[in-house]
Amino acid sequence: MSLGTFIDLCYLVAAIGFIVALKGLGSPKHARRGNVVAAIGMALAIGVTFAQPDLSHVWLIVVGMVVGVVVAVPAARLVKMTAMPQMVAIFNGVGGGAAALVSITEFLGSDPKVLATYKVLEVLFGVLVGCVSFAGSAVAFAKLQEIMTGRPITYPGQQVINGIVGLAVLGLALTVLVTASTALLWVLLALALVLGVIFVLPIGGADVPVLISLLNAFTGLAVAASGFTLDSNLLIVAGTLVGASGIILTRLMSQAMGRSLPNILFSAFGSVITATGGADGADERPVRTSTPEDVGVLLAYARKVVIVPGYGLAVAQAQHVARELADALAQRGVEVFYAIHPVAGRMPGHMNVLLAEANVPYDELKEMDEANPQMPTADVALVVGANDTVNPAANDTPGSPIYGMPIIHADQAQHVVFLKRSMRPGFAGIDNELLYNDKTVLLFGDAKDTLQKLVAAVAAA
Amino acid sequence: MTNSILEYLTVFVLAAFVGIEVVSKVPSILHTPLMSGSNAIHGVVLVGSMLVLGHAHTGAEEVLGFLAVVLATLNVVGGFVVTDRMLEMFKAKPRGRDESSAPSGSTERPGEPSA
Numbered sequence: 189m190s191l192g193t194f195i196d197l198c199y200l201v202a203a204i205g206f207i208v209a210l211k212g213l214g215s216p217k218h219a220r221r222g223n224v225v226a227a228i229g230m231a232l233a234i235g236v237t238f239a240q241p242d243l244s245h246v247w248l249i250v251v252g253m254v255v256g257v258v259v260a261v262p263a264a265r266l267v268k269m270t271a272m273p274q275m276v277a278i279f280n281g282v283g284g285g286a287a288a289l290v291s292i293t294e295f296l297g298s299d300p301k302v303l304a305t306y307k308v309l310e311v312l313f314g315v316l317v318g319c320v321s322f323a324g325s326a327v328a329f330a331k332l333q334e335i336m337t338g339r340p341i342t343y344p345g346q347q348v349i350n351g352i353v354g355l356a357v358l359g360l361a362l363t364v365l366v367t368a369s370t371a372l373l374w375v376l377l378a379l380a381l382v383l384g385v386i387f388v389l390p391i392g393g394a395d396v397p398v399l400i401s402l403l404n405a406f407t408g409l410a411v412a413a414s415g416f417t418l419d420s421n422l423l424i425v426a427g428t429l430v431g432a433s434g435i436i437l438t439r440l441m442s443q444a445m446g447r448s449l450p451n452i453l454f455s456a457f458g459s460v461i462t463a464t465g466g467a468d469g470a471d472e473r474p475v476r477t478s479t480p481e482d483v484g485v486l487l488a489y490a491r492k493v494v495i496v497p498g499y500g501l502a503v504a505q506a507q508h509v510a511r512e513l514a515d516a517l518a519q520r521g522v523e524v525f526y527a528i529h530p531v532a533g534r535m536p537g538h539m540n541v542l543l544a545e546a547n548v549p550y551d552e553l554k555e556m557d558e559a560n561p562q563m564p565t566a567d568v569a570l571v572v573g574a575n576d577t578v579n580p581a582a583n584d585t586p587g588s589p590i591y592g593m594p595i596i597h598a599d600q601a602q603h604v605v606f607l608k609r610s611m612r613p614g615f616a617g618i619d620n621e622l623l624y625n626d627k628t629v630l631l632f633g634d635a636k637d638t639l640q641k642l643v644a645a646v647a648a649a
Numbered sequence: 650m651t652n653s654i655l656e657y658l659t660v661f662v663l664a665a666f667v668g669i670e671v672v673s674k675v676p677s678i679l680h681t682p683l684m685s686g687s688n689a690i691h692g693v694v695l696v697g698s699m700l701v702l703g704h705a706h707t708g709a710e711e712v713l714g715f716l717a718v719v720l721a722t723l724n725v726v727g728g729f730v731v732t733d734r735m736l737e738m739f740k741a742k743p744r745g746r747d748e749s750s751a752p753s754g755s756t757e758r759p760g761e762p763s764a
Binding site: 219223227244255257279286293400401416418419420421427541 | 653654657660661664665666667668669671672673674675676678679680681682683684685686687688689690691692693694695696697698699700701702703704705706707709710711713714715716717718719720721722723724725726727728729730731732733734735736737738
């Protein structure tokens, strides 16, 4: 067996590892093992690449890898669990950037005159999609990290401008395809970066996770394209796996929000809704506020309490205190569980990760479908930093922008307690009728502070 | 030439079907780890980056290839570490519960409410 065959065989093993890993990541039992399998496959693939004959610049490769490890490991280790989504965004972005660089470097290294048209096409695809993913992920990171506003950024004529840039990119790509001009390819690269930024700007709030999932799929496809360019089956398989699974995952996420993907990407959700929400003129109506002491008593003498965590709990880093409260209640014999909306937090499943970090046991986490039948028998629904995911308008107001989105039926509990920072509406920007309901009380303030006061109040009750 | 592109296209199409099949039954709790895990997997572009840098002839190719290696390494390493941290949370949970609930449930209960 020649060395080349051996290396290819190892790549095949790595590719199988990636498939097994993705399969494993789909089940709670095998998820962690799946990740380890993928890491081993990756290590194998990288290791045997060093054995490639005629590989030069080995020391430079090693230096580059050391730089990458030195930056990535502390960044990934030290980041808080709440900041995970933006870490995924940024690591995804650099992958897209790398794919674009691989494509363009391979193009520079070959003679354009003898390059087949389909080869140029592969390069174009890799550069274009890789750059959009890189720039888009960078903006998504900035939004989640709150370097810039997380709300949609819109301006007059936005869709026209985006359309023009999109057409310019397409026209330029066709020109490069015909002329194989290196200079134009650089212009295309720059324009693709611009396209990535302006494509992401109008997407904000709760839609950003869906966007990251889509960009993740983009990077996968860009990697597959560079695999075509390099004649590497490994890159084609791994990139395509991620591209295909990423698109499915993106669809699952947008379905959980009751909206179509094009609607998320092109409708600038926030701005549309502020326009429709304001028409109600409901802002002036009174709400009932309460004190932590009163709510503490209500909770302590309840039989069943459902905690509905949302984005606000994640922002306030209140998952540990929430668990303290749940434990304090459980000690008094109150039945407590958490009702998790599929899009609670910043990514689907994000809330589960956060609560898991706070050592909340699995059996206390209930998915929406499991939790809803129990809501009518619950004495108190404690809504911590959630809003849109419990808004009854999704069920009974056909004109509402979130109409059709499945919600947690907090309104069916005997009492509803909202922990909110202010009366500001949620991401969707629409009023929540439940806030004005007779059985609802509000506790204003930072979720973590309020929960701490509740823990004390329950202990004193 | 035409044959080889067809072979690669075949691989591409089959891989796309496998990708769709493999994730179609994932519970929503695992969506975030799955996204993160697949994010790490496309870090395999590091292999491509190594090949590109390893076959670079000009200074420009060396610079671009080097950059690609750095970025791809960030993707691979960061991706796997982040995913592992997420999944660690899922696994550590039942154990952490036992440790914490046992003492507070039995021994400390009488003293605690008064404090």
